[in-house]
Amino acid sequence: MKDGSSWGAGTMYSYPLSKRTSVYAAYSYFSNDKYSLPMQTQLAPITGGGQIGIGAVGESNYAIGAGMTHSF
Numbered sequence: 001m002k003d004g005s006s007w008g009a010g011t012m013y014s015y016p017l018s019k020r021t022s023v024y025a026a027y028s029y030f031s032n033d034k035y036s037l038p039m040q041t042q043l044a045p046i047t048g049g050g051q052i053g054i055g056a057v058g059e060s061n062y063a064i065g066a067g068m069t070h071s072f
Contacts, residue, residue: 004035034058
């Protein structure tokens, strides 16, 4: 039996616009080999279907995000 392996990396950058406001951007990348086990989420009540797989076997996945924060 072969062992599956996965790896991932991510980065985030935050830039202050003022004393209380900043913007940020983030990126993450994950890679699964062909022997990896798929990870499942609990989104069935939201989507109305069965579980949805994330990180499919043999696939690479990435996510990007951006936003703004403000402290009151």
